[in-house]
Amino acid sequence: MTQKIGNVWVFIEQEGGKIADVSLELVCKGRELADRLKVKLEAVLLGDKIEKLADTLYSYGCDTVILAEDKRLEPFTVLAYARVIMDLIKAHKPNILLFGATMKGRELAPRIASEKLAGLTADCTNLKIDDFDDKVNGKSYKDKLMQIRPAFGGNIIATIVNTWDDPQMVTVREGVMKMDRPDASRKGNLVRVDVSLTDAETAIKVIKRVREEKSVDLKGAQIIVAGGYGVGSADNFKLLRKLAETLGGEVAASRAAVDAGWIDHDHQVGQTGVTVRPKLYIACGISGAIQHRAGMAESKKIIAINTDPNAPIFQIAHYKIVGDLNDVLPKLINAFKAKVQ
């Protein structure tokens, strides 16, 4: 079979002319997949007056930027975006189409997959190319996209394959694919496409839109001091903030601490929060539920502090401190201050 396969596409999410980090992470992963399949990597960029973003996308590795500019594509509405992308899929038949598993990606990708009758796997944490023998149906497939994701509350990892029509569609968790350095000398082609939308596709009206940038950048932090239910109160988070400040890091939390109302959701690490991989992660009073570990297990060094010597977090920690936070954290602060002075 010498059937030519389609290209790898990445849906580029932008907000106010700024590309979402997850889209650049996917461009980097998409570059790897496209090289493996010997096809092109193409970005699908929708919005209004956003042509200048194309250079950024080339610098991260895109061969082509498919650009749809129209007033009706700003701000994002799901039906209009789905129509434009669906038309592009029909015209160009990509092999793979990647979306960030963001709020936008998770409402847009299924709408498109349903119309295209294509498979869609949510929240992937890894992607690779491999062959697939479907023993049940006695068919084999070459060079398929292995769509790897946690399931069942994070207790199992499933590898899923789409056996129907292309494109093979997935949404991918934010922060799990590594972002490579951009190279400004890379160039690519701009393909501008016309936008044609019916009244029904612009039927959803945005009456009001209120947005703020996140109050904390956990993904960029090299040192993270995170608190769980064992911290005990909002007040006790002060001690964590002091340690983070001393070490030059950020404060994060497990879902239990966020649900308890001690700290804002922007700080949440784990399956329903942010995925981080800092140089140092200090887990304070975090028991280590699988959903939390999913968001931080790849940290280079993990210090866990817990009063319970059998807490599961110790199983992935590099350093284990059994003790009370109110006793251990001041000692860490003092020891660091004494060393650097």
Next chain:
Amino acid sequence: MKYTILVFVKQVPDTQNITGDAMKADGTVNRAALPAIFNPEDLNALELALQLKDRYDAKVTVATMGPPAATEVLRNALYRGADEAMLLTDRAFAGADTLATSYALSCVAKQIKPDLILCGRQAIDGDTAQVGPQLAEKLHVPQICYVEEVVALDSGKITARRAIEGGYEILESPLPCLLTVVDANTPRPEAAKRIMKFKRAVTPGELKKRFADADYTEAGDLAAAESSLAAKGLIIKELNAAAVHADPKRIGLAGSPTKVKNIESVVLSGGEAKEVAATAEGINLLIHELITDHTLG
């Protein structure tokens, strides 16, 4: 009735409270050891529907796809205030991925022709959040995802507040429309009076089984019992694939483009943690080590 509201709900294993017993020795999940619960965000969707019923003239129908045991969540929905419940059940639906599931649900919705379809944002066994948008597409209706509250419902359109990354939007959509609902309201509890009434609500399948288990019943009793319960509104409708005119090629495994290649249990990376004494001396040594290897400083 001015508005017909259809709420799709799901019975799920309680994956958020997995204990030691729920993991088998080979690392796979023992579903049988997990309690089956009402999917949390589906309760939020039901609550939103009931609030709309309180504010406007509406009929709330709740439907689920699942095995006969899933009737439990339908009864629970009746206890909380739903007007009608239906179970979509057929072995042919088994093994469905989100595409096949949304197709099956669309077959039910087409029979009811609702003004509004409500679903929880996602179910805690799969966490995909895909069925809502896919169902909206199958029905060719607009979708508003991550709804926190309905601002207004009038003259053929709905205005809703929904969460977006870092904030919220107020969106307006024509009806019919599908909403996926997030954990932004407090589901009302079951009402004692409604429990007294609807604890007897059954599907025809459950009734038949009950009669088969009792050996003293007369022929004809079953039909009489069913019509008597139906007269009191205590029969939960039971539909199979044929009853909703579902294309056999589009449901269950056959209708699912995604295949599971393999499943692994999550293994802890098992690196041995170095014990650090919680003393000033122990912690000084730790900080020294982290500065030496350039983790700190």
